[in-house]
Amino acid sequence: MATLSAFPTPNPNPNFRSPSDQPETHPQSPPPMDLHPSSDPIPNPNFNSPSDAIAPAAPPLSLLHVSFNQDHGCFAAGIEHGFRIYNCDPFREIFRRDFDRGGGIGVVEMLFRCNILALVGGGSDPQYPPNKVMIWDDHQSRCIGELSFRSEVRSVRLRRDRIVVVLEQKIFVYNFADLKLLHQIETIANPKGLCAVSQGAGSLVLVCPGLQKGQVRVEHYASKRTKFIMAHDSRIACFALSQDGQLLATASSKGTLVRIYNTVDGSLLQEVRRGADRAEIYSLAFSSNAQWLAVSSDKGTVHVFSLKINGGSPGIDRSQTASDPVTPPHSSLSFIKGVLPKYFSSEWSVAQFRLVEGVQYIVAFGHQKNTVVILGIDGSFYRCQFDPVNGGEMTQLEYHNFMKPEAAF
Structure with missing residues (x-):
């Protein structure tokens, strides 16, 4: 699952607990059933109501993090004083939480569409220490568990049965129901999480x-x-x-x-x-049937590739859609690929969409057929459609800047 995050460097604190310690607070119940995040939370005097969040004259919000949920139907944004949750299709804000004091959220990870989220503090005035993962229940408007570490949390991944916490050189896998540590993995330096x-x-x-x-x-x-x-x-x-x-x-x-x-x-x-020049790849995403792969990079272009997965490979069984997709473009010189460099026999993308170069974007496939959703760290939201038969430039269906204070939902 693709994620963009901006993390501050935390101040060392000798009171932070070892990652091998038991969590400080345990959930009171097993992982919940799906509940829509727009359900009314229990009132809490420490939080602003969504309608009071931002005055129209306020400057644009500073976006610290943006990530899709597990089925790419929603996305979450961490900002300097809380977080937002948006629906992708139709596009609309479905929930916001603003903290009174400080409140920077550097990571917000959704669990499908339910009321449970994983939060990590971030920004210039973090709501929580950047070395802690807070398990937030928005129906109760409080944290129901936390996991503390000796170093900064780089990212979090959620499943209904597991919580995965990524540090610079370690990964911890926990059971969701009781936050019991199940597995530790050592990795090479992993600053992106x-x-x-x-x-x-x-x-x-x-x-x-x-x-x-x-x-x-x-x-x-x-x-x-x-x-x-x-x-x-x-x-x-x-x-x-x-x-x-x-x-x-x-x-x-x-x-x-x-x-x-x-x-x-x-x-x-x-x-x-993707191309001939070096580029920083920001995100990769499979379509739900693994027929397509989307790629975003700092070159300002989102590419969609056709996947030709061999059904005979062990464990792989892919059904094709009714319409045959376009054959991926090859170089016109591919017929002498044994003589010329590998570049000339490469498989290229079948569809592309041009964006602002240098801005970080993450990408996912939409729930509508042959659509792609693109999120930018500048607050941009694009929904595009590609032609699976003819390929070429994608058609822009929708654009929003979800971080503009005056945006009405």
Whole structure:
């Protein structure tokens, strides 16, 4: 799942507890059933009501973090004094929480559409220490659990049964019901907090950086198997899992190639080319049926690639849609690929959308057929549609700046 975050450097505090310590507060009940976040929370005098959040004359809000929920139907934004939750289609704000004092939220991770969120403090005046994960129940308007660490939390991933906390060089996996620590993983330096977990109904698959440059580690918890994949020569910059955890897309710090692997046996299934120049890949996303892959980078273009997954590969079984997708473009010189460099025989994207260069964007596939949702750290929201047969430039269906104070929802 793609995430953008901006983190301050926390001041060391000798009172912070070891990550091996038991959580300071335990949930009072198992993970809840799905409840819509727009449900009215219990009144709390320490919080502003949504209608009082921002005066029309206020300056634009400072966005610290933005991330999609697990099915890409919603997204959450962390700001300097709280957080916001938005619906993607139709686009609208469905919830906001503003804290009276300070209130910076550097990470806000949703659990599908229910009232439980994971929060980490951030910004110039964080609401919570950046080394703590707070489990927030918005129906009770309070934290029902917390996890404390010796160093800053880089990211959090949620499933209905697990909480995954990512630090600079360690990952901790907890049981959601009682916050019991189940697993610890050591990684190479991971300042971006790279981590992906499967969200399908099946067993948990977790992917994180390995202990070597360019290596990814795949944990199959059902079979208790660990698979290491040397995905790239350069360091890993980004990766994404398909919903069922069977496919893994990876990009390196070069940002020119994206590789798709079978997580069961580690085999390389496909390689596609974003471009010839180096780029920083911000996010990768599979479509729900793993027929398409979207890529965003600092070059200001979102690419959509067609995936040709081999149905005979172990553990891989992909059904195709009724309409045959366009064949991925190749160089006109690909017929002499044995003589010319690999660049000339590369698979290129079938659809593209142009954005502002240099702005961080994350991308996901929309719930409407052949649509892509793009979120920018500048507060921009785009919904676009691509032609699966002819490809080419995507059509912009919708645009909003969700951080403008005067925006009405």
